[in-house]
Amino acid sequence: xxxxxxxxxxxxxxxxxxxxxxQTRAELTMTLRRGESLLVTIILPVIFLVFFxxxxxxxxxxxSQINFLLPGIIAVAIISTGxxxxxxxxxxxxxxxxxxxxxxxxxxxxxxxxxxxxxxLALEVVQIVLLILLAVVFYGWRPAGSxxxxxxxxxxxxxxxxxxxxLMAGALRAEAxxxxxxxxxxxxxxxxxxxxxxxxxxxxxxxxxxILPPAALSESLRTTMSGQPVQIGSILLLVxxxxxxxxxxALTFKWE
Amino acid sequence: MSTANTRAASGRSPVGDKxxxxxxxxxxxxxxRYGAQVAVRxxxxxxxxxxxxxxxxxxxxxxxSTIEVLEGYRSADGGSARVLGLDPLxxxxxxxxxxxxxxxxxxxxxxxxxxxVLNLFGKFFAEPENPTDLLRLVGLxxxxxxxxxxxxxxxxxxxxLAVALIGKPKLLFLDEPTxxxxxxxxxxxxxxxxxxxxxxxxxxxxTHFMDxxxxxxxxxxxxxxxxxxxxxxxxxxxxxQSTTTTEVxxxxxxGLDVGALGKLDAARGxxxxxxxxxxxxxxxxxxxxVALTQMLREKNADLIELRVGRSSLEDxxxxxxxxxxxx
Numbered sequence: 001x002x003x004x005x006x007x008x009x010x011x012x013x014x015x016x017x018x019x020x021x022x023q024t025r026a027e028l029t030m031t032l033r034r035g036e037s038l039l040v041t042i043i044l045p046v047i048f049l050v051f052f053x054x055x056x057x058x059x060x061x062x063x064s065q066i067n068f069l070l071p072g073i074i075a076v077a078i079i080s081t082g083x084x085x086x087x088x089x090x091x092x093x094x095x096x097x098x099x100x101x102x103x104x105x106x107x108x109x110x111x112x113x114x115x116x117x118x119x120x121l122a123l124e125v126v127q128i129v130l131l132i133l134l135a136v137v138f139y140g141w142r143p144a145g146s147x148x149x150x151x152x153x154x155x156x157x158x159x160x161x162x163x164x165x166x167l168m169a170g171a172l173r174a175e176a177x178x179x180x181x182x183x184x185x186x187x188x189x190x191x192x193x194x195x196x197x198x199x200x201x202x203x204x205x206x207x208x209x210x211i212l213p214p215a216a217l218s219e220s221l222r223t224t225m226s227g228q229p230v231q232i233g234s235i236l237l238l239v240x241x242x243x244x245x246x247x248x249x250a251l252t253f254k255w256e
Numbered sequence: 257m258s259t260a261n262t263r264a265a266s267g268r269s270p271v272g273d274k275x276x277x278x279x280x281x282x283x284x285x286x287x288x289r290y291g292a293q294v295a296v297r298x299x300x301x302x303x304x305x306x307x308x309x310x311x312x313x314x315x316x317x318x319x320x321s322t323i324e325v326l327e328g329y330r331s332a333d334g335g336s337a338r339v340l341g342l343d344p345l346x347x348x349x350x351x352x353x354x355x356x357x358x359x360x361x362x363x364x365x366x367x368x369x370x371x372x373v374l375n376l377f378g379k380f381f382a383e384p385e386n387p388t389d390l391l392r393l394v395g396l397x398x399x400x401x402x403x404x405x406x407x408x409x410x411x412x413x414x415x416x417l418a419v420a421l422i423g424k425p426k427l428l429f430l431d432e433p434t435x436x437x438x439x440x441x442x443x444x445x446x447x448x449x450x451x452x453x454x455x456x457x458x459x460x461x462x463t464h465f466m467d468x469x470x471x472x473x474x475x476x477x478x479x480x481x482x483x484x485x486x487x488x489x490x491x492x493x494x495x496x497q498s499t500t501t502t503e504v505x506x507x508x509x510x511g512l513d514v515g516a517l518g519k520l521d522a523a524r525g526x527x528x529x530x531x532x533x534x535x536x537x538x539x540x541x542x543x544x545x546v547a548l549t550q551m552l553r554e555k556n557a558d559l560i561e562l563r564v565g566r567s568s569l570e571d572x573x574x575x576x577x578x579x580x581x582x583x
Binding site (some may be wrong): 012013014015018022023026029030033034041057092093096097098101102104105106107108160225 | 300327328329349353354355357359361363364365366367368372374376377379380381382383419423
C-alpha cells in the first residue's frame with residue numbers, strides 16, 4: 001500500500017518534447033512488432049524491386065528499367081507506410097479504445113499526430129535508404145536527376161497517403177479499414193504507374209489513373225529522380241489531393 | 257444481500273453546499289443529449305475534495321455520459337460542470353495532468369507489454385509514480401513483461417487502474433472499475449481506493465455493484481433516466497427506509513402465493529426476488545413471523561432460511577428506481 005504517494009500539490013505534465021518523444025518511441029516499437037506491417041512496408045517493396053527489376057512491362061529510362069522502377073517502388077513504400085500500416089494500426093487503436101484513453105492524458109491530440117508523423121517518417125527513411133542501396137547493388141543504379149529534389153515530393157506523398165489512411169481509420173470500422181487499405185493497395189499497385197506506365201492502361205482507366213494520387217506521386221518522383229523536366233501538373237495534383245484528404249480526415253475523424 | 261451495517265455517516269450535510277476551494281466537482285443543471293435521446297437531464301451534485309463519491313444506477317441511467325462530460329470527452333448541452341475549479345473542455349490542458357481516468361474500455365495497446373504501457377503514460381507526467389511499485393500494488397508484477405493482448409480481462413482492468421494512478425492524480429474518475437475482476441481482485445481494488453482516499457485523493461466512481469458503493473463511497477447519488485433520484489451517505493439512504501420498515505427474507509418452496517404472503521398479519525407487501533426467495537416488508541416482524549410460520553406449516557412448505565433485517569441499499573435502489581441493479 002505504501003507505494004501510492006499522496007496527491008502531489010505540483011502535479012503537472014512532463015515537458016511537451018518528452019511526451020511526444022515517448023509516444024513516438026511507442027509508435028515505432030509497435031510498428032516493428034507488427035509482422036504484417038513489416039511485410040507490407042519493407043519486405044514487399046524489396047521483393048518488387050529485386051525481382052521485378054527486369055520486368056518486361058517496365059519501360060527503360062536512359063537505357064535502364066531500374067530508372068523507371070525505383071521511383072515507383074519508393075511510391076509503393078510511401079503508400080504502404082502511410083495508408084496501409086498507419087491506417088490499419090490507427091483503426092485498431094480506435095477500436096481498442098486506446099485513442100480515447102490517450103484523449104484524457106496530458107498528451108494533446110495534435111501531439112499524438114506529431115508522434116505518428118515522426119514514426120512514419122522514420123520508417124520511410126529506412127525504406128528509402130534500403131531501396132536505393134538495393135538498386136545500386138543489384139542494378140548499378142546512379143541518380144540521373146536530383147535525390148534532394150525528390151524529398152519535397154516524398155513529403156507531399158507522405159501527407160496525402162497518411163491522410164488517406166487516417167481518413168479511413170477515423171471514419172470506418174477497423175475491419176473495413178483493414179479491407180479498404182489492403183484493397184486500395186492492390187489497386188494502386190496496378191494503376192499507380194508503378195510497374196506499368198499509366199498511359200499503357202486501357203483508355204478510360206488511364207485517364208482515371210492519371211488524376212489519382214498514386215500516379216501523381218510516382219510520375220513526379222520519376223521525372224525528378226531521372227533529371228527530366230519537373231511535371232508541375234503532377235505536383236499540383238499531389239498538393240490538391242493532400243489538401244482534400246487532410247481536410248476530409250480532419251473533418252470526419254472520430255476518436256472513439 | 258448485504259446488510260445496512262455500513263461505515264458511519266460522514267456527518268456533513270449531503271446537499272446544498274456552495275462551490276468553494278473544498279469542492280472538487282460541481283455539476284449544476286447538467287443536460288446531455290444524443291440526438292432526440294436525453295441521457296442526462298438537469299443533474300446537479302457536488303463532490304468535495306477528499307471524498308469518494310459513487311454514481312449508482314442501472315445501465316443507460318446516464319452515469320457514463322455524466323462522467324465523460326467531467327473528463328472532457330463530451331460537451332454539455334446545458335447546465336455547467338466544473339472540475340477542480342476548471343472547465344473540463346476549455347481548460348483541458350490544465351486539467352488533464354491532475355486527473356486519472358479509468359474508462360469502461362481499458363484502452364491498452366495490445367502489442368505493448370504491461371510495463372511498457374505504464375512507462376509510456378508515466379512519461380506524460382512531470383513526477384509520475386514508480387511503475388514498478390504500481391505494478392506491485394495492482395498485483396501485476398509477474399505480468400510486467402506480458403503483452404496486453406495476452407492479459408486476462410481482470411488483469412487488463414487492474415493495469416487500466418495502474419495507468420489511471422501513474423500521474424499521482426488529485427482526482428480519479430473510475431467508470432465501473434471492478435467489472436470483469438474476480439472477487440479477490442475486486443477486494444484488492446477496494447483496498448487501493450480506500451488507501452487513496454486516506455491519502456486525500458478524490459474519487460468519482462460509477463458502479464452497478466451495491467456492495468461496492470456501500471463499502472467505498474462517502475456519498476452515493478442514485479441516478480436513473482438521467483435524473484438524480486437520491487443523494488445521501490450509504491447509511492442515510494438505508495436509514496430513510498428502515499426507521500419504519502423491517503424486511504423478512506425467506507427461502508422456502510418456490511411458487512408460494514406472493515399475494516397471500518403480502519396479506520399476512522403485519523405484512524406490508526411481499527415479492528419473490530428469485531425462485532424460492534421471498535422478501536416481506538413489515539412494521540412488526542414478531543407478529544409477521546408467527547403468521548408466516550403458521551402459513552408455511554399449513555401449506556406444508558419447506559422453510560430453508562429465515563432472516564430479519566433492515567433494508568439494504570439494494571432494496572433502496574429497487575424501491576427508488578423500480579429496477580434491479582444488475583443488468
